[in-house]
Amino acid sequence: MTRCILTLALDTPLDTEFDYRWTAADPTAPLPAVGQFALAPFGRREVMGLIVAVKADSDVDDDKLRDIIAVRSQLAPVSPEWIALCRFASDYYQRPLGEVALPCVPKNLRTDNTTALERALKKLAAAGQPDAAAAAAVLRPDLNPEQLAAVEAIADRTGFHTHLLFGVTGSGKTEVYLHAAERVIERERSHGRAAQVLILVPEINLTPQLEANVRARFPQLFVATLHSQLAEGERLRHWVAAHQGRAAIVLGTRLAVLASMPDLKLIVVDEEHDPSYKQQEGLRYSARDLAVWRARQLGLPVVLGSATPSVESWQHAGSGRYRKLALRQRAAARAQLPRVGLIDMEVNKAPDGLSPPLVAAVRARLERGEQSLLFLNRRGYAPVMHCDACGWISNCRRCTAFMVLHKPERRLRCHHCSLEMRIPHSCPTCGNVDLQPLGRGTQRVEEHLQTLFPEARVLRIDADSTRKKGSAQAAFDAVHRGDVDILLGTQMVAKGHDFQRLTLVGAINPDTALFSQDYRAGERLFAQLMQVAGRAGRAGGEAAAPPSEVLIQTRYPQHPLYRALLAHDYEGFAQATLAERRAAGLPPFVYQALLRAEARELAAALDFLQQARELLPHEGITINDPVPMTITRVAGIERAQLLLECASRARLQAFLPPWMQALRALKSRLRWSLEVDPVDI
Ligand code: ADP
Ligand code: ZN
Numbered sequence: 001m002t003r004c005i006l007t008l009a010l011d012t013p014l015d016t017e018f019d020y021r022w023t024a025a026d027p028t029a030p031l032p033a034v035g036q037f038a039l040a041p042f043g044r045r046e047v048m049g050l051i052v053a054v055k056a057d058s059d060v061d062d063d064k065l066r067d068i069i070a071v072r073s074q075l076a077p078v079s080p081e082w083i084a085l086c087r088f089a090s091d092y093y094q095r096p097l098g099e100v101a102l103p104c105v106p107k108n109l110r111t112d113n114t115t116a117l118e119r120a121l122k123k124l125a126a127a128g129q130p131d132a133a134a135a136a137a138v139l140r141p142d143l144n145p146e147q148l149a150a151v152e153a154i155a156d157r158t159g160f161h162t163h164l165l166f167g168v169t170g171s172g173k174t175e176v177y178l179h180a181a182e183r184v185i186e187r188e189r190s191h192g193r194a195a196q197v198l199i200l201v202p203e204i205n206l207t208p209q210l211e212a213n214v215r216a217r218f219p220q221l222f223v224a225t226l227h228s229q230l231a232e233g234e235r236l237r238h239w240v241a242a243h244q245g246r247a248a249i250v251l252g253t254r255l256a257v258l259a260s261m262p263d264l265k266l267i268v269v270d271e272e273h274d275p276s277y278k279q280q281e282g283l284r285y286s287a288r289d290l291a292v293w294r295a296r297q298l299g300l301p302v303v304l305g306s307a308t309p310s311v312e313s314w315q316h317a318g319s320g321r322y323r324k325l326a327l328r329q330r331a332a333a334r335a336q337l338p339r340v341g342l343i344d345m346e347v348n349k350a351p352d353g354l355s356p357p358l359v360a361a362v363r364a365r366l367e368r369g370e371q372s373l374l375f376l377n378r379r380g381y382a383p384v385m386h387c388d389a390c391g392w393i394s395n396c397r398r399c400t401a402f403m404v405l406h407k408p409e410r411r412l413r414c415h416h417c418s419l420e421m422r423i424p425h426s427c428p429t430c431g432n433v434d435l436q437p438l439g440r441g442t443q444r445v446e447e448h449l450q451t452l453f454p455e456a457r458v459l460r461i462d463a464d465s466t467r468k469k470g471s472a473q474a475a476f477d478a479v480h481r482g483d484v485d486i487l488l489g490t491q492m493v494a495k496g497h498d499f500q501r502l503t504l505v506g507a508i509n510p511d512t513a514l515f516s517q518d519y520r521a522g523e524r525l526f527a528q529l530m531q532v533a534g535r536a537g538r539a540g541g542e543a544a545a546p547p548s549e550v551l552i553q554t555r556y557p558q559h560p561l562y563r564a565l566l567a568h569d570y571e572g573f574a575q576a577t578l579a580e581r582r583a584a585g586l587p588p589f590v591y592q593a594l595l596r597a598e599a600r601e602l603a604a605a606l607d608f609l610q611q612a613r614e615l616l617p618h619e620g621i622t623i624n625d626p627v628p629m630t631i632t633r634v635a636g637i638e639r640a641q642l643l644l645e646c647a648s649r650a651r652l653q654a655f656l657p658p659w660m661q662a663l664r665a666l667k668s669r670l671r672w673s674l675e676v677d678p679v680d681i
């Protein structure tokens, strides 16, 4: 009988790895290997773990050792580099290794369900090679000189390089990714080596065109997709295809940065500035940052693409750490950047949210048979209900937030804790029956548009209108088909769509973000407005047609953010933002970590944080006062935070492990968590 000890990393809250005993009934069976997955008992559960060591003996007493249930020997082990990537993320973000390595592995692999795995393997083995002849049929535009220079810079050199592909909206960044991928794959093949390319996108269901483009361009290759909306069987099959090296291209959302890809040769991060690359719970990692780390580890190129790069990346490009590749023109013939104009809302009163110049501009589009897009980053009918008689407002009783009026469903809904109730017939405090909605969301503007333009086909796209699976896709298809005259939506409509008949973009109420407490709000607003503006004027139209237009309603037309937008001047905006950050001592000029605590009583959370603050000497690290979070109470739980700042990343990283250990040793009963490089402070 063969036996050995396996050390498993498990996805459990404890920061430990566990030893188990493995015994083979069949003496000829091969020993399990580091990098394989194994099912093991944990308490009363069975959990999947990653084998991180195979050894003869354990420090654990023999009678305390438990037996492995099964090793997933059908699968080749993940590479040592993959484990090293997970270890890095585990150390950097201060979370257990198993919490990094296991959640990115499909669920079906993590349970005792071998049939799912076997079915996936069989299906993959049976799948023939995709059709090579079809490749020739696909239309591929000739690259313009800037695109070609970018492709050559990315693909014709080996070794680790971070490229910042800074290309205005519609400049053809996708072509650059696809050509670079093709070149890298062909180069490796000509040397008899396999190659895989990882393409990360912010949200796959908002960028279906990219997936379609990739598949059309590479019909001869296996393109795997990895994102949270795949059905489990498909997810497993695609994960395994990446892991086996079968999938030459893996297209996925942030979790795909941890895909096992043995032949990885190129990484692309599209829209690198997008906030959805940041995981906001559990392991709060930045997929963009991990992509760069992974490229350096493996010595390969990584491309960060954006029309509005994050100012962190811009700073690195300025200092020479990243290499900047610029695409300054729109790629399609005759396509031009839209003209941006501001509508001064101090002069143009708009009781229903739409100013006369914006209404006139929409009307002109309707008359010409063109499409308009109106952007309002607030869903629901009205953000709050109000009683004029006594001043009552629709506060959520469980959160420091308003209940939002959703008129079609006739409900008030809290967007933080999901509490819902019927719209009250009368004021709960004074009985007044005339309750008023205050402010406006997409539903209210939709209603107004329908009265203004009864003949127009108005379509609203937001999280409420696209709850059903596939409905977002159907809505976007309708816009592309030309079945929509006026598209109205939240930031969901800002992403990479190439709407050919769209010639007007209106931003209804962007000012709210100007005065946010969050120091990143301005950067986010600028990126959003550039993105949404970038939906206009992509086709070019008739030579004599008036240029596409972007109209922004604002009460602060002199604000530097809008001035930069008028001039399509991302660079000026980024320089000014970086100067402000430097002066204020904010990232990327300092490194931060944030400790959060939650309790029924705010005082308890603040006390815990105060205790945490005084636990260890922390020379060179500023630990600020504990403060309540902006939205202090959510679902009845009070939340507070403690911000750490340090000019040196290394020093902060050295402080965190002993501090975390000391925090755990407090054995506090309240919930707390640490976030490294926090984004929402
Ligand atoms: P971005 O991602 O930079 O906003 P896209 O990649 O969506 O831009 O490209 C915008 C449009 O330009 C697409 O319709 C694309 O097919 C077209 N395009 C890209 N490169 C070229 C080129 N070299 N010649 C002509 N059209 C191009
Ligand atoms: Zn009242």
Ligand code: ZN
Pocket: 396, 397, 398, 399, 401, 414, 415, 416, 417, 418, 419, 634, 635
């Ligand atoms: Zn609530």
